Amino acid sequence: MSSLSLFRDDGDTRAFGPGETIFVEGDDGRHMYVILDGSVRLSVTGRTLEKVGKGGVFGEMALIDASPRSATATALAACTLVPVTAERFKSLVKESPDFAIEIMRIMAARLRSMDRRL
């Protein structure tokens, strides 16, 4: 399963131009984003953590632990995003264990990549 398939037909999307800021480290976070098109850079104090492409998700952490954004997200290329509220996120986890496992897989990949930087 790719997250993309669950969100491809969402009518409610947001568009960002290259270089545009999506959210800033420390902001309150009310949405996770699924990238329908384009790519996004995640950074902490100016250092790139990750580039996320089409079909990827980011911003899930603020929904999981209701804490401020841990990183800044910037559109690298023009992108189209589906915002996912905490409520929808929780109902997806309930209804689709595959979705839950995929979110964990994304987080595991981020943790492994961080471990390698230590």
Next chain:
Amino acid sequence: MSSLSLFRDDGDTRAFGPGETIFVEGDDGRHMYVILDGSVRLSVTGRTLEKVGKGGVFGEMALIDASPRSATATALAACTLVPVTAERFKSLVKESPDFAIEIMRIMAARLRSMDRRL
């Protein structure tokens, strides 16, 4: 919910003495562990990533993405652990969305702590 409540009555536990190695970075990982008692140090190339105490879990990443262990786990104090297989982990995610969210919360806490080290 605490993970502990799901595992407290598990008959199948493993005991480790202080300083004993539970698994080593690079090993194949077939279990996640829930700490019934004691505490565990997670490290990468000798550097401590985290200390996990009673009620905590570790080793979940190898179940999620079927990759080798990303860190070494060592008993800090004498500890009693419940090993959880990939099969059981997946059925817990299916049956208990709260369990899934708690695992995500643990991973989010680890990611936030790593972000702060960058």
